[in-house]
Each structure stands twice: as structure tokens, then as C-alpha cells.
Amino acid sequence: MFDQPSNLAPQVETPVTTDHKITAENVNVHYGDTHAIKDVNVKIDDKTVTAFIGPSGCGKSTFLRCLNRMNDTIDICRVSGLIELDGEDINHAKVDPVQLRAKVGMVFQKPNPFPKSIFDNVAYGPRIHGQAANKAELDEIVEKSLRSAALWKEVKDRLHAPGTGLSGGQQQRLCIARAVATAPEVLLMDEPCSALDPIATAQVEELIDELRENFSVVIVTHSMQQAARVSQKTAFFHLGELVEFGETGQIFTNPHDSRTESYITGRIG
Amino acid sequence: MIGGGRLIGRLHSFAGGDMSASTLILVLIALAALGFFLGRSRALASASGNAQALHSRPHFYGANAALMVLIPSLALFAVWTVVAPLSIKADIAQSVPSGLVDEGKSLDLLMTDVRNVAEGLDRAVVAGALTSDAALSIDTETTDVRALLGGVGVALGANVGPEVLKLAKTYRAKSASSSNIMTGLVLAAAMAGLAFAFLRTNKDFRARNTVEATVRATLIFAAMVAILTTVGIFFALIFNTLEFFQLYNWKDYLFGTTWHPHSGGGSDQPLGLIPLLWGTIYISLIALAVAVPIGLFAAIYLAEYASPRVRGTIKPLLEVLAGIPSIVYGLFALLTVGPLLLKVFGNEGLGWMQGASSVMTAGLVMGIMLIPFVSSLSDDIITAVPQALRDGSLGLGATPSETIRQVVLPAALPGIVGAIILATSRAIGETMLVVFGAGAAGKLSLNPFEAMTTVTAKIVSQLTGDADFTAPEVLVAYALGTTLFVVTLCLNVIAQIIVSKYQEQYS
Incomplete structure (x- = not known):
């Protein structure tokens, strides 16, 4: 299953040197004088949901934003170390962050639909990257993305209504559809359910599980139940360090590190 | 409770009977401050010094008393200042001898002269060029009023005739008595407000809510002033515009494609x-x-x-x-x-x-x-x-x-x-x-x-x-x-x- 290229992904030469989608080695992040991420090493598999857990301020979101160079937009943030996507250094001078972000999509903590119609929200990425040759193809991408975000049935009759008029849960699924529409290879999700009620959360979680078929998903979450439900791999961050990384089942049932155990049993964080 | 009447009397004599506006406002502020402390201490006294037993915190009782002093008295002051000169003017205008207006002067111009002479006499008294008794008995036979007033900086367009001087003297007398009455009434209103607030103050009085309502009313009033001014400007424009359209065809104005006014040109x-x-x-x-x-x-x-x-x-x-x-x-x-x-x-x-x-x-x-x-x-x-x-x-x-x-x-x-x-x-x-x-x-x-x-x-x-x-x-x-x-x-x-x-x- 690892070798099959996803039908949504653009043609990328897959190097044989690695089985991993993303490899991070000795990643350090500084915010001004603050050392936010300390020597993090992690390998993220393709077609897998990887969860980053840890108490607030532990650096999990910061690390997530390293993976598509969103930290470039923050002036005082400096990233060092090696991060490879399919064996290519994403921080290399010849890599265009704009191209990278088309391959590594992102869904944010708060639903942030653009002040446009539902259709235009989803069509935003494909239009920018010229992924649709004509209107019919664009319609198809939009429908497919909305279906994969489990939003199609609810909005198909009002595609031209403003995206901001949807409910919170619908807005977040719209943002997921928007990210899916650009056919990324990796989807980064920064606490995608923290602004949602339990029903919407369940829908989004179900969606994440389905997205795994096509994408590598990395999700930051505060809810350990959510990490346990949706992920196959879990990384536990604490005070900027990656404390433990392994199979989700192992992390939650048999953690090797005492800090991980303290956190999952609710004694820290 | 202090004898309100006696206090008014004392303040009155202190200011020499004709209190100037700034003195009056200072006295009102002093009264408001007094009201603040009286209200606060009476509230505390009614709860035998225990601020916890009061409905509102003590400074609300004080603020209530201060507001009750200021609002009615200042409102009266403002209204009187605007209305009194108008009514005095109307009064005097009625007593103008008919011969004066017929000399080709409009009533408005005459009234402006009268007011200028009256104000000039006031200035002369303040500057020491006239004693206040001399200002009352002045006449055109013995004094060159125009030169006298010119000496204190009030320039008049023409020599002052005996009728105008007489009217000016009446004007002065009326404004003086009006300002005395106003001072008395304003102070009375302030004292009445103080007494009312003071008597109402006890530990169960909901001073906080009253202050809140008063503040809200004041804010609404400020907003209304802004709106009413706009409406006033609009009406002033509209009336003058209508006057223009009586002299000039509105079609020619709105759709005319040439603009070439010349003075005395009339409506064509x-x-x-x-x-x-x-x-x-x-x-x-x-x-x-x-x-x-x-x-x-x-x-x-x-x-x-x-x-x-x-x-x-x-x-x-x-x-x-x-x-x-x-x-x-x-x-x-x-x-x-x-x-x-x-x-x-x-x-x-x-x-x-x-x-x-x-x-x-x-x-x-x-x-x-x-x-x-x-x-x-x-x-x-x-x-x-x-x-x-x-x-x-x-x-x-x-x-x-x-x-x-x-x-x-x-x-x-x-x-x-x-x-x-x-x-x-x-x-x-x-x-x-x-x-x-x-x-x-x-x-x-x-x-x-x-x-x-x-x-x-x-x-x-x-x-x-x-x-x-x-x-x-x-x-x-x-x-x-x-x-x-x-x-x-x-x-x-x-x-x-x-x-x-x-x-x-x-x-």
C-alpha cells in the first residue's frame, strides 16, 4: 500500500532511500531568545495518521508549522536542522515555500474560511496552482473535495452562499475540503477540533480516518482520547523536546518514559 | 440640615449681589463638593459607619448628591442665559419710540446700537472711567457718550442720541435685575437639589442605580444635542434656500448651465x-x-x-x-x-x-x-x-x-x-x-x-x-x-x- 501513488497526488519521483514521507533530524527552533524546539528527530510515514500530543506550550504546533515552513511568516522565528520530504531538504534555498505548501496542506485550529462563496473557498487552491484545465474539471475537484470532507450533501444546493455563513463544524470541514482540493501529499492539522462541539468533532475524526487512505496526516491535539482514536503513531512533546515517539497503542498502554506516563494519566499538563 | 436660606443669603452678599457667571459656577462646584461629602457621610451615618450595610458603596451617595446639585442648577443657568437676553430685547423693542425706526434705520440696527451702548457703559464702569452711579445718571447733554465709550474700546458708528441712551439705560437695568434673579434662582435650585438628595439618603436608598440612570440621561442628552444641532443647521439652510427660490426660479438654478452672478442683477x-x-x-x-x-x-x-x-x-x-x-x-x-x-x-x-x-x-x-x-x-x-x-x-x-x-x-x-x-x-x-x-x-x-x-x-x-x-x-x-x-x-x-x-x- 505504501508504494501505490495516490491518485490525487501529482507525479513525484519517490526516492528509494527512505520508506518515510517526512524525516526530521536535529530540528531546533528559536523564537527570539526562546528555544522552542530542542533537537527533535521524528519520521512520519505515508498513509498514516501521526498525532502530536503534549501540554500547552510544549512546541507541538511550532514543530508542525516547520513541516510546511509556515514559520517563515514569523519574523523572529529561526529554524535549524534537516527536514526532508520524500528525501528532499525542504529548507534548501532552491525550494519555494509556496510550492512546498501546495504539497503539504494545513488545517488550522480555528476554522478560517475566506470571505468568499463555498465554491470559491474550495476552488481557491486549484485556481492558484492551475490544477483545473476548465470549469468542468474545477467543478469536479470541488465536488470531490467536498465529498471527501463529508460536506457535499449539506452544501450542494448552496455552493454560492458565503462560506462564513456555515456553522463552526461545517466551516472546519470546508477548510479541510479546501486543503484537500489542492491534492497535497501531507495534511497538517493544528488542533482541528478544538473549536468544535462533540458531534462535529466526531464527523471530523471520521473524516481524518478516511483521508488516511490518500494522505499522510499529522494532527496536533490536546485530547488524548482523540489521539488514541484517530492515530496510528503518536509523538509526545514536553518543554520543546520530543520525549517519546511510537505506535499509538504502545504509547497509551505501555509508555517507556515516565513523563509520557505522567501526562497520559493526567498528572502533568 | 443647615439653614438653606441663610446660606443663600450669605453667598449672595458675598458676591455683592451681581455675581459673575464664573463665580456662580465656582460656587455651584463648591456646593456639589459639599453635597458629595454630606451625602456620603449621611449614608455612612445611617448605617452607623458600616459601609457593608449600605445598598451602594458610599461614594455613590456622594455622587448622587453632587449630581442633584449640579444638573438642575446648570440646566436653569443655561436656559436663562440663552432666553433672558432675547426676552429683554423683545421688551425694549416694544418701547422704542416709533420716530426712531422711521429715520431709515431698521429696528435690528437700532437694537444693536442700544446693546453696544449698554455694554460700553458696563465696560466703562469696570475700567473705572465712570462710577456706577454716574453710569446710571449719564445723559447726552453733559457727556459725549461716543467719545467716552471710544476711550474704553467700544467704537460706535454714530453719535449717541438721548433716546438710544435712555433705551441703553433701561437695557442695563433690566439685564442687571435679570442676572440677579437668575443668580438667586440658580442657587436656590442647587440648594433644593442638595436638600432633596440629602433627605433621600439613607442606607436603603439605591444610590448606585440612581447615579447610573442620571449618567445615562446625561449621555442621551449629549447625543440629542448633536442630532438637534444637525437638524437646526438643516432648517436654517432650508428656510434661507426657500427664500432664495422665491426670488429665483428653481429650474434655472438646478439645471442652469451658466454661472455668472453680478451684484444688483435681480432674478434674471x-x-x-x-x-x-x-x-x-x-x-x-x-x-x-x-x-x-x-x-x-x-x-x-x-x-x-x-x-x-x-x-x-x-x-x-x-x-x-x-x-x-x-x-x-x-x-x-x-x-x-x-x-x-x-x-x-x-x-x-x-x-x-x-x-x-x-x-x-x-x-x-x-x-x-x-x-x-x-x-x-x-x-x-x-x-x-x-x-x-x-x-x-x-x-x-x-x-x-x-x-x-x-x-x-x-x-x-x-x-x-x-x-x-x-x-x-x-x-x-x-x-x-x-x-x-x-x-x-x-x-x-x-x-x-x-x-x-x-x-x-x-x-x-x-x-x-x-x-x-x-x-x-x-x-x-x-x-x-x-x-x-x-x-x-x-x-x-x-x-x-x-x-x-x-x-x-x-x-
């Missing part, structure tokens, strides 16, 4: 609005064509690309530009931009331009004047677009400029439209710059290098100089004012509609 002179309105619109359009793109791009640079240090330097500098008075821009237009344009487009150059004053000159400089206006407002609005929207767009692989064009600007659009409309209102209302830069002739032409003029500049020129306020060429200024009022009002309404329409869609 051309007073067409169209050339002036066209000048206003043309100049404003040029100004906006300069200000909107430059201002908007500057705002986008400042909000999206500039480093905090650059932004911190440029933004205050731009705001300094906004503070330059428009007459200085007018000089700039007259002395720098006009001659410069003349060099290029004048007879030595392309030959399109006859003099330094032109629509282009005024429009360009007005555009420069409006740049900081547009950029500063738009910058605030663009900065207020949530970072989450930018992150979302950048996270999808959009470039910064795509993000700005497709996400940030649409989100900021209602605010930007508002900023542009505000700039338009300023452009339409601008006067000094036009007087200096655009010329004074009302003309209907498409050539932007020709001198034209605007509605505002013409209002000024019709009302200045030897104005006869019954002639149509002067009254037309009111019609122009009303036109301007209506145009800006429509513009604001359109702006509101646009803004609310986009807000429904985007927020």
Missing part, C-alpha cells in the same frame, strides 16, 4: 448650479484617481510587507501629512504645482493650459492631500483582517500577493470603501485649496487644464464682500449649501448601504 442673472457641481465632481474625481491607488498601495505595503521598524517610521510621517492645513496645500498648488504644470501644458509646451489655476492643479494637490487619509484608514482596516485568513491562504500555497488580492482585500473591502467615501466627502467639502488652485470662474468644460470652480468656493465668494442679504446672488449661497448637504448625505447613505451589504456577506 444666470445662477446655474451645473457648472459648479461639475467643477466639484471633476476636481474630486482627479483627486480620488490620485489618492485612492497611491493611498491603498501604501497601506498594503505598510500593513503586509513593511518591517515593524519601517512601519513605525512611515505611518506617523503619513499622519503628519494629514495634519497639514489645507491652505498650505493651496499655497503649494498655487506656487509650485500650477507653474510646473503650466511649463509642460502651457503655451510654451503643449498649449492646453492658459493659467496656473486649473482643475488639474487643484485635483492633483487635493489627491496628495487625501493620500494619508486613505492610507492611514485602509492600513488600520487591513491590519485588522485576522491573521488566520492569511495563514489559511499561505498554507494552501498562495503567494503573499495572491493572498492580499484574493483574501485580505475582499475581507477589508467594506472598510476600504468607507475610507474612500470619507475621502470623497472631504474632497467635495474642500474649499481653500480650490480657491487657490482651481480658479474662480464657473465653467462647463471637459478640459482638465482649464480653470473651474466648485460649490464650496462659490459659497465663500458669494457671502464675502459687500453682501446685501436680500439679493438672489447672495442668497444663492444657501441653496449651494443645501445642495452640498444633500450630496454628501446621499454619498454617506450609499456608503452605508455598500458597507452593510458586504458585511452581511463576509462577517
